[in-house]
Amino acid sequence: MATPNDDTSATQTPPGLPTKGDVAGDAAKKAHAGEVEMIIDTSKMNEGKRQALELTEASREQQWTKPSFAQQLFMGTFDHALIDDFPVQSAADQAIGDTFIKEFEAFLKANLDPEDVDATRTIPQAVVDGMFRMGVFAMKVPKEYGGLGFTQVNYNRVMMMLASYCASTAVLVSAHQSIGVPQPLKLFGTEAQKRAYFPRFRDHSISAFALTEPSVGSDPSKMTTTAVPTPDGKHWIINGDKLWCTNGPIADLLVVMCRTPSKIVNGKERQQITALIVEGKAPGIEIVHRCDFMGIRGIQNGLLRFKDVKVPFENVLWGEGKGLKLALTTLNTGRLTLPAACTGAAKSCLSIVRRWGNKRVQWGAAVGQHEAGRQKIAFIASHTLAMEAVTWLTSHWADQHDKDIRIEAAMAKLFCSELGCKIVDMTLQLRGGRGYEKASSLKARGEDDAYPCERMVRDMRINTIIEGTSEIMRLFLAREAMDPHLKLAADMIKGHVPIPKMMRSGVKLAGFYTGWYFSQWFNSSLWSQHDDLGKLADHYQYAHKTAHRLARTIFHNMGLYRDKLERKQVLLGHLMEIGTELFAMTATCSYARMLERTKPGDQGAIGLADYFCREATRRIEAHFLALSDNDDRMMNHLAKSVLAGEMKWMEEGAADCFPEQG
Numbered sequence: 001m002a003t004p005n006d007d008t009s010a011t012q013t014p015p016g017l018p019t020k021g022d023v024a025g026d027a028a029k030k031a032h033a034g035e036v037e038m039i040i041d042t043s044k045m046n047e048g049k050r051q052a053l054e055l056t057e058a059s060r061e062q063q064w065t066k067p068s069f070a071q072q073l074f075m076g077t078f079d080h081a082l083i084d085d086f087p088v089q090s091a092a093d094q095a096i097g098d099t100f101i102k103e104f105e106a107f108l109k110a111n112l113d114p115e116d117v118d119a120t121r122t123i124p125q126a127v128v129d130g131m132f133r134m135g136v137f138a139m140k141v142p143k144e145y146g147g148l149g150f151t152q153v154n155y156n157r158v159m160m161m162l163a164s165y166c167a168s169t170a171v172l173v174s175a176h177q178s179i180g181v182p183q184p185l186k187l188f189g190t191e192a193q194k195r196a197y198f199p200r201f202r203d204h205s206i207s208a209f210a211l212t213e214p215s216v217g218s219d220p221s222k223m224t225t226t227a228v229p230t231p232d233g234k235h236w237i238i239n240g241d242k243l244w245c246t247n248g249p250i251a252d253l254l255v256v257m258c259r260t261p262s263k264i265v266n267g268k269e270r271q272q273i274t275a276l277i278v279e280g281k282a283p284g285i286e287i288v289h290r291c292d293f294m295g296i297r298g299i300q301n302g303l304l305r306f307k308d309v310k311v312p313f314e315n316v317l318w319g320e321g322k323g324l325k326l327a328l329t330t331l332n333t334g335r336l337t338l339p340a341a342c343t344g345a346a347k348s349c350l351s352i353v354r355r356w357g358n359k360r361v362q363w364g365a366a367v368g369q370h371e372a373g374r375q376k377i378a379f380i381a382s383h384t385l386a387m388e389a390v391t392w393l394t395s396h397w398a399d400q401h402d403k404d405i406r407i408e409a410a411m412a413k414l415f416c417s418e419l420g421c422k423i424v425d426m427t428l429q430l431r432g433g434r435g436y437e438k439a440s441s442l443k444a445r446g447e448d449d450a451y452p453c454e455r456m457v458r459d460m461r462i463n464t465i466i467e468g469t470s471e472i473m474r475l476f477l478a479r480e481a482m483d484p485h486l487k488l489a490a491d492m493i494k495g496h497v498p499i500p501k502m503m504r505s506g507v508k509l510a511g512f513y514t515g516w517y518f519s520q521w522f523n524s525s526l527w528s529q530h531d532d533l534g535k536l537a538d539h540y541q542y543a544h545k546t547a548h549r550l551a552r553t554i555f556h557n558m559g560l561y562r563d564k565l566e567r568k569q570v571l572l573g574h575l576m577e578i579g580t581e582l583f584a585m586t587a588t589c590s591y592a593r594m595l596e597r598t599k600p601g602d603q604g605a606i607g608l609a610d611y612f613c614r615e616a617t618r619r620i621e622a623h624f625l626a627l628s629d630n631d632d633r634m635m636n637h638l639a640k641s642v643l644a645g646e647m648k649w650m651e652e653g654a655a656d657c658f659p660e661q662g
């Protein structure tokens, strides 16, 4: 029997310290008042980095009512009760999704050729019109405002199907709905704004989200697009450039992130980033360039220039200075679309390798029957199940609205986008030369199996870049994973705290950390069997034990590196990958058990979960090993030499295609 979670020490409050609720509440109050509670030492940072960090810290979401499974993992708590009963859709909600998906899929097959979209860089207007008629652009709009009011689960089911059929069309719908106007409007809009804008998404209004600028990518703190109030206070005037704005060239409505006048808080200047709803056809907006990409070639994505664009003052979403927090909060749910899209593509890959693996015979056997082929097929099947598990778990949790899912959503995005790239690449490889040939070319020379593998690779590649690159996801996870430690032990971790203050904090914390640290060695993972997991019990037990090992390892490294830990990105990356794999293992075991229970007959889900967990365990052990057995020092040294130009001689021999610029 699995024992109920008894590893509570991580959530205990150290004597003399404020409770977690107090700390979060305090931080929230301060953030509300425009103050930034800096628990990270910024004293040794350069001005640019300090400003970026302060702005990002002020924009972190801090209110929630239920704990995060994944964050607790990093503190050594394996709260499997949060995952044991894998959520299932109600019959009524499932029926809504089933009917819609069936109709939509039939519509797509009858009207849209994804190869043509790729070749012509065009999604036919008739298809867009048809999708408007079906309500595709209003799936997330609440019913009371004329939308379909879909749950996150149904929305993601639709996006999974759509992305597997035509990635460009999926990005059009997702940029509009996952990050464009509907999502932040639903979360932060006033009643008047909702009444004004929601109905337009049933009636031909496409939206876009404009944050990125030519010099502003992962770090929005240097944003240069400005919105300045007019002297009469009735309007904002926007000036600046926004790059890579998906749907931008065709958008009727945009959420535009702008720098608004700074405020002085406690004698210090506080930067303000504000989200504004802007009409896409407003005078002064110029589409400077439509960008062309390696994949998702049908999307309309461009460089937009705003020149004295006048926007009514009341078009602020949520409040002045809350733009970045709005963007981060929107993305917490918004980025759940990408795992669904990647899983859809992985399912298509599974279908391709099953067919081609059986059909193509070389060296006397079908290519899928050679062991190297079987390895790919087993990997794709088992890891697709894991991708599906984290996608549905996080989607259901998003629908429950009370859980802190920031960490799990980021993990789902990181896990599914990285695996998606690996899976499409493996599928292309199993197809051999046909994998590299365009589907249109295969068809033109009479091949029956014109699978679009090369397009799938090109379309998939963007997913590790948009809505937070994989590197930024790992840093985001590290910040959130460390949060409980940072709140508790800020003074111990900071480098510049005076010794007496540090000692006082040390005494207060000693009580807590003594008990906590002891419990990371001696805890229920030593005797919990998790027998109710049947064949998967060993994997649950491993995850349980390894959560404690992970927490100990994080703690040791915090002690070792203190304020320098944030610069140890490779080390943090290993730790975050371990946490992500543990989350995926637990979710996959629970998902497989649910499938076994609810779907009659042996479908092999348990075997797939078992294989995935074995592979994940090996990766986890490799990450642990790499923490101590690595050449990071040498790697840092070499990279510095290359950047300093000391290895330029290595570039000789290649054509000199890239003349040095100023």
Ligand SMILES: Cc1cc2nc3c(=O)[nH]c(=O)nc-3n(C[C@H](O)[C@H](O)[C@H](O)COP(=O)(O)OP(=O)(O)OC[C@H]3O[C@@H](n4cnc5c(N)ncnc54)[C@H](O)[C@@H]3O)c2cc1C
Pocket (backbone or CB within 6 Å): 175, 209, 210, 211, 212, 216, 217, 218, 219, 243, 244, 245, 246, 247, 293, 301, 462, 465, 466, 467, 468, 469, 470, 471, 472, 475, 569
């Ligand atoms: C097809 C496409 C669609 C897009 N759609 C939109 C959209 O609709 N709206 C919008 O606002 N933006 C959009 N973007 C922009 C996208 O969100 C950015 O490309 C992304 O945020 C990364 O920014 P960047 O490309 O400037 O990379 P940079 O931030 O310049 O990063 C370059 C590399 O450095 C790494 N890096 C950066 N900072 C760090 C760090 N601190 N530590 C370690 N590594 C780091 C990154 O991970 C990356 O590998 C789109 C981009 C593309 C290509």
